[in-house]
Structure formats: C-alpha cells, structure tokens
Amino acid sequence: MQNETIIDVKHLAKSFGSFEAVKDVSFSVQRGDVFGFLGPNGAGKSTTIRCMMSLITPDKGSIEMFGKSLQTHRNEILRNIGSIIEKPDFYKYLSAEKNLEIFARISGADVSKKEIQEMLEFVGLSTRGKHKVGGFSHGMKQRLGIAQTLLHKPELIILDEPTTGLDPQGIIEVRNLILRLKNEQNKTILLSSHQLSEIELIANRMVIINQGKSIVEGSVNDLLQAEEIVVKVTVDDSEKAMRCIPQLAYAKNSEVISSTEIEVLMKKNEIALFNKHLVLNDVAVFSMEPKRKLEDYFIKIIQA
Amino acid sequence: MLLKNTYNELIKILAKPRSYLGFGALTLLVLIIIFAMRLDGKSIISFVTATFENSISFNGHVLNGNLIAFIILQMLIVHVPLLVALVTGDLISGEAAMGTIRMLATKPISRNQVVMSKFLAGAIYTFLIVVWLGFLALFVSRFIFGTGDLIVLNSDGLVILKDVDVLWRFGLGFCVAFLSLLTVSSLSICLSAFTENSIGPIVATMSVIILFTIIGSLDVTVFDTIKPYLFTTHMAAWRSFFENPVPLKDIIQSIIILVLHNVVFVVVARIKFSKKDILS
Numbered sequence: 085m086q087n088e089t090i091i092d093v094k095h096l097a098k099s100f101g102s103f104e105a106v107k108d109v110s111f112s113v114q115r116g117d118v119f120g121f122l123g124p125n126g127a128g129k130s131t132t133i134r135c136m137m138s139l140i141t142p143d144k145g146s147i148e149m150f151g152k153s154l155q156t157h158r159n160e161i162l163r164n165i166g167s168i169i170e171k172p173d174f175y176k177y178l179s180a181e182k183n184l185e186i187f188a189r190i191s192g193a194d195v196s197k198k199e200i201q202e203m204l205e206f207v208g209l210s211t212r213g214k215h216k217v218g219g220f221s222h223g224m225k226q227r228l229g230i231a232q233t234l235l236h237k238p239e240l241i242i243l244d245e246p247t248t249g250l251d252p253q254g255i256i257e258v259r260n261l262i263l264r265l266k267n268e269q270n271k272t273i274l275l276s277s278h279q280l281s282e283i284e285l286i287a288n289r290m291v292i293i294n295q296g297k298s299i300v301e302g303s304v305n306d307l308l309q310a311e312e313i314v315v316k317v318t319v320d321d322s323e324k325a326m327r328c329i330p331q332l333a334y335a336k337n338s339e340v341i342s343s344t345e346i347e348v349l350m351k352k353n354e355i356a357l358f359n360k361h362l363v364l365n366d367v368a369v370f371s372m373e374p375k376r377k378l379e380d381y382f383i384k385i386i387q388a
Numbered sequence: 389m390l391l392k393n394t395y396n397e398l399i400k401i402l403a404k405p406r407s408y409l410g411f412g413a414l415t416l417l418v419l420i421i422i423f424a425m426r427l428d429g430k431s432i433i434s435f436v437t438a439t440f441e442n443s444i445s446f447n448g449h450v451l452n453g454n455l456i457a458f459i460i461l462q463m464l465i466v467h468v469p470l471l472v473a474l475v476t477g478d479l480i481s482g483e484a485a486m487g488t489i490r491m492l493a494t495k496p497i498s499r500n501q502v503v504m505s506k507f508l509a510g511a512i513y514t515f516l517i518v519v520w521l522g523f524l525a526l527f528v529s530r531f532i533f534g535t536g537d538l539i540v541l542n543s544d545g546l547v548i549l550k551d552v553d554v555l556w557r558f559g560l561g562f563c564v565a566f567l568s569l570l571t572v573s574s575l576s577i578c579l580s581a582f583t584e585n586s587i588g589p590i591v592a593t594m595s596v597i598i599l600f601t602i603i604g605s606l607d608v609t610v611f612d613t614i615k616p617y618l619f620t621t622h623m624a625a626w627r628s629f630f631e632n633p634v635p636l637k638d639i640i641q642s643i644i645i646l647v648l649h650n651v652v653f654v655v656v657a658r659i660k661f662s663k664k665d666i667l668s
Contacts, residue, residue, distance in 0.1 A: 100665075134665075134666070134667075137493075137494040138493070138494070139490060139493055139494065139665070139666040139667075140665035140666065140667070141663075141665065158496075158498070159496040159497070159498065160496070162494060162495060162496040163496040165494070167494050169490050169494065170490075171487070172491065173486055173487030173488050173490065173491060174488065174491075175400060175403070175486070175488060176486070177403050177404055177405075178399075178400070178403050182399065182403075186396045186399065186400070187491060187495065189392045189393070189395070189396055190389060190392055190393050190396065190492075190495045190496070190497045191495060191496065192389075192495075192496040232491070
C-alpha cells in the first residue's frame with residue numbers, strides 16, 4: 085500500500101492570457117507521504133494546487149488522483165480530499181460549528197454533530213464552537229480550516245501555505261497538527277509552504293518548482309544527503325582551527341566568523357571526521373552546528 | 389447533494405441580517421400605507437370616485453381591505469425587486485468576495501449543482517417575501533378595514549369586482565407577481581456569476597430593470613419590436629387578474645416570457661460558473 089500512487093501530475097500547463105503561470109509541472113505523491121511542494125513566489129505552486137482541486141482548468145497535462153482522472157471523476161476524487169487553499173475562509177456570520185456543519189453536509193460523508201465536536205476538540209477550538217467565525221484570529225481560522233479538511237475523513241490532505249500570516253505560536257500549532265495527522269492518522273499530506281524548515285522537519289518527499297516548471301523531485305533525505313552543507317564550528321581559537329583545514333581535502337570554503345567561530349563547507353558524513361581532526365590538533369571544539377540544509381539546497385536549485 | 393446544498397444556502401440566507409431587511413421594509417411600508425389610508429383614505433377614494441359620480445352612485449363600504457390590498461400591491465410591487473436583489477444578487481459574488489467560493493468549489497458537488505442550489509434558495513426566499521407581502525397586504529388590511537367589493541380603476545375605466553370574486557384573483561395575482569420577482573432573482577444570480585463583488589450584481593440588476601422599464605415606457609417606434617420581449621413589460625401581469633373578463637391569453641403570454649427569461653438566466657449562469665477559473 086505504501087507505494088500506491090495517490091497523486092500523479094504530468095506535464096501540467098496553465099496560462100492566464102499571455103502569462104504562463106505553469107509551463108510543465110510533473111510529480112507524484114505516494115500513499116503515506118508528507119510531500120513538500122516548494123517554490124519561490126510566483127513559481128506556480130498555487131496554480132498547480134488550484135488545478136488539482138478543480139478550481140481552475142489546466143490548458144495541458146493530466147492530473148490523476150487515486151488512480152482516476154480528475155477530469156472524469158471529479159466528485160469521486162474530491163470526496164477523498166481535504167484541503168486548505170491559501171487561507172481558509174468561512175462564513176463570518178455563522179458559528180464555527182455551523183460552518184463545519186455546512187461543509188460537512190456537502191463533503192459526501194455523513195458527519196454527526198458529535199464528530200464535529202470531536203474535531204473542534206482535536207484542533208483546540210471546543211470552547212469556541214458556538215462563537216461566530218468573524219471574531220476568530222487568523223490562527224483560529226487556520227485551525228478551523230484544518231478541522232474542515234478532516235471532517236469527512238479524507239485520505240489525502242492538501243495544504244497550500246497553511247502557515248502564511250501566522251505568528252510563531254500559530255506556526256507551531258499548525259505544524260504540530262500536521263505532525264499529529266501524519267503520526268496518529270497516517271494521512272497522505274501535500275504541503276506547500278514557504279517555511280523551508282517546516283518542510284525539512286515533516287516532509288519525507290518533495291518537489292521544487294520554479295518559473296512554472298518542476299526542477300527536482302525525490303526523497304528529502306536523499307536529496308539533502310548528497311549535498312555539501314555549511315557547518316558552523318565553535319572552538320577555543322578560530323585561527324588555530326583554520327590552520328588545520330588546509331590538510332583536509334573534504335573541508336572547503338572555510339571562513340573565520342569570529343575569534344571562536346568558523347564556517348566550513350563539507351558533506352554531512354564528514355562532520356565527525358572533522359571534529360576528530362580538530363581535537364587531534366589540540367583545538368577544543370564546543371559545538372558543530374550544520375546550518376539549515378534545505379534552505380541552502382533550495383537557493384542553490386532556484387539559482388541554478 | 390442539490391437539496392443538501394439548497395438547505396445550506398437557506399441557512400446562509402437566514403443568517404444574514406440583510407435578508408430580514410426586505411421583511412422589515414415591507415412591514416414598515418405596509419403599516420405606513422394602512423395608517424395613511426386609515427387617516428385619510430376616504431378623501432383619497434372620494435377624489436377618485438368624484439370623476440364617476442355623475443354616472444355611478446357609490447354605496448356601501450368602498451374603502452375596504454380588498455381595495456387597500458390592491459393599492460399596497462400596486463405601490464410596492466415596484467420596490468420589492470430591490471429587496472429581492474439585495475439578497476439574491478449576493479449569492480454567488482458574495483461567496484467570491486468572502487473567499488468561501490474556494491472552499492465550496494473544492495467539495496464533491498458539481499458547479500452546476502452549486503448554481504442550481506443558489507437559484508432554488510433564491511426562489512424560496514423570493515416566495516417567502518411574496519407570501520409576507522400577501523399576508524400583510526391582504527389579511528392585515530382585511531382585518532383592519534373589513535371586506536367588500538373591490539373597485540379597480542383601469543385605463544378602460546372602472547371595474548367593480550364582487551367580494552366573493554376577489555380572493556382567487558389575489559391568489560393568482562400573487563403567483564404571477566412571484567414569477568416576476570423570481571425573474572429578478574434569477575437575473576441577479578446570473579449577474580452574480582460574472583463578478584466577484586457583492587454590490588455589483590445588485591446595482592446591475594436594478595439598472596437593467598430601470599433601463600428596460602424606461603424602454604418600455606418610451607413611445608418610440610424603434611423599441612416597439614422589443615418591448616413585448618422585455619421581462620419588465622410583463623412584471624405587472626398580476627394586475628390583469630383584476631380585469632373583467634380576465635385576459636387569459638395575455639397572462640399566459642406574460643407567463644411564457646417570464647419563464648423563458650428565467651430559463652435563459654439559469655442557463656447563462658450555469659455555463660459561466662462552470663467554466664469560471666476560481667482565482668479569489
């Protein structure tokens with residue numbers, strides 16, 4: 085079951101007038117994946133997701149979900165998907181409960197009032213169920229949005245920039261919710277986000293798109309493992325540490341940051357060797373901190 | 389799914405304060421008219437009957453509930469379209485403005501069903517408005533002013549209808565008035581499918597009604613060919629039930645024109661909404 089393809093997007097293209105928002109995007113998501121969908125602003129992420137949710141009609145390409153074409157099995161497919169596109173918008177003049185009732189009624193599943201209460205509890209809004217959504221903060225709406233995506237127990241969850249506009253506390257709350265979905269409910273999740281650290285923390289596979297084209301796709305670990313990373317090393321004497329580096333073939337682009345800090349470019353599996361080398365050369369090592377890998381990788385891919 | 393979403397649409401309509409504006413405004417206007425007729429109704433009636441006093445003698449209870457109901461209908465049926473469009477013009481574009489259209493369009497319900505459920509909900513709201521207008525105009529007026537024969541002033545002269553001959557005319561008149569208002573509702577929902585702001589379709593609906601009404605009232609030969617096909621020409625068809633004999637052929641023709649308009653508006657809205665890229 086783990087290798088079953090849930091989403092298969094092939095050569096997707098969509099233009100708005102003369103502007104080509106998506107030129108050639110292809111990727112596939114397997115059952116159980118937490119799939120990171122990355123790209124800079126204007127790369128075509130939202131357009132691709134909108135095509136997948138049948139909000140807009142693609143000009144070219146195919147979208148298959150659960151082994152069926154979206155074009156011919158739209159309702160059947162959407163019954164198995166819960167989504168937040170950009171930001172969840174609700175009827176402000178209705179309560180959280182009523183909003184969930186409305187969306188549950190057309191979700192294609194029988195959802196009881198008890199299940200709505202349970203879902204509000206799951207997202208931490210059980211005490212606000214009777215309150216009108218108009219008075220909710222952005223973070224609360226986002227959590228209500230996640231409740232709405234889960235109500236009908238979909239197999240696939242698509243979250244387009246779910247942390248946009250949230251404060252740090254809100255980002256942590258939403259991230260924890262996504263992790264719970266992954267760990268407790270084993271959902272397949274497609275997550276588009278600008279928060280690269282989040283993708284690095286929770287995604288197992290990813291695709292990077294730029295200028296309307298998919299550039300690289302694969303396992304997050306595999307893609308990042310092969311990459312050299314910048315390691316910040318805190319030592320007792322950075323000059324002494326720098327003198328040891330020319331002897332090493334694997335440590336490149338070293339740079340003194342301060343009297344006790346240096347940065348060195350190397351592969352992940354060489355960090356331990358480097359540490360050993362410094363200690364053997366009488367350099368006291370206090371910490372070795374790899375800088376965020378995905379961010380560097382992302383920038384490198386986009387710039388390329 | 390169609391009925392489930394229609395139920396959803398009704399919940400949304402009933403939760404919006406603006407939906408009660410129509411009921412409130414109608415209640416207020418009818419009460420003002422009734423109050424005015426109670427105070428000064430006799431002088432108004434005598435002003436009208438004075439023209440015919442040389443040939444006809446008016447005896448009995450002329451200022452009765454039936455006449456007040458007819459006057460109320462005559463005065464208000466012109467304004468009710470605005471009250472209907474205020475709610476129905478918002479049904480699709482309001483969702484786009486609020487962003488909820490995105491949520492709605494990603495659910496396993498076809499776009500056609502979304503549009504149809506909005507038309508159905510709009511029709512139910514319009515029906516409730518007409519029922520409320522009927523209740524206020526007919527039953528409250530008859531309760532306050534009592535019953536009696538109905539005197540109607542037409543372009544051909546006076547028509548006097550017996551009290552027992554009036555209720556069915558009001559009943560059928562309200563049915564045709566409902567069809568007229570349903571056309572307004574359908575037009576506003578249709579226009580609503582083209583825009584993404586709430587006010588636009590409401591203003592556009594009223595503009596179309598005003599434009600068509602002006603074209604209909606202009607005595608210009610060039611417009612004569614299109615006048616019979618404008619829905620505004622047939623919006624007063626309810627009044628034909630108060631002629632004697634009832635011009636059934638004209639009424640049926642009006643009903644056909646109004647139904648055709650409704651069908652066109654529904655089809656256009658369905659095509660537009662189904663093909664629309666939702667970018668909001």
